[in-house]
Amino acid sequence: MDKANDPYKSMLNLISDVGAAAGMQAMPAIGEIVTPPPALTISYNGMILDSKWLWIDEYWLQGHERNTKGHLVSATQYRAGGSGEAAFASHNHDIHDDYTENIIMTDTWHTGDKVLMVPIVGQDNKSVEQFVILCKLVRLDGN
Structure with a gap:
């Protein structure tokens, strides 16, 4: 696929432009894990976003090593x-x-998990270029 004609980028730009024209700012959103890391894909507003659109905390990668010390x-x-x-x-x-x-951490996201998506806005201050995926979300009421 020609990178200049990427349909995902076109869709994101269109959504961002419509929101900007309506006076809306890029706001955090909830996405759903379609495929867990390392081949991460997330469903967001009817689109499937792959890793080129996403930044995650390395904690969520299985095999991530953490060092601790104490007394x-x-x-x-x-x-x-x-x-x-x-x-x-x-x-x-x-x-x-x-x-x-x-x-060595072994937990990660699973298909169907809800995650917090924070948009990274481009230099035009309105187009969403990528997302930071911060955490897994759960509801206390079971929904």
């Missing part, structure tokens, strides 16, 4: 040695240690 203060559970001798009476051990950990 743990705790104790083991009480356990008895079983011999009946005082040296093996029920006891625990204190834990008081620094730690570092690498966590």
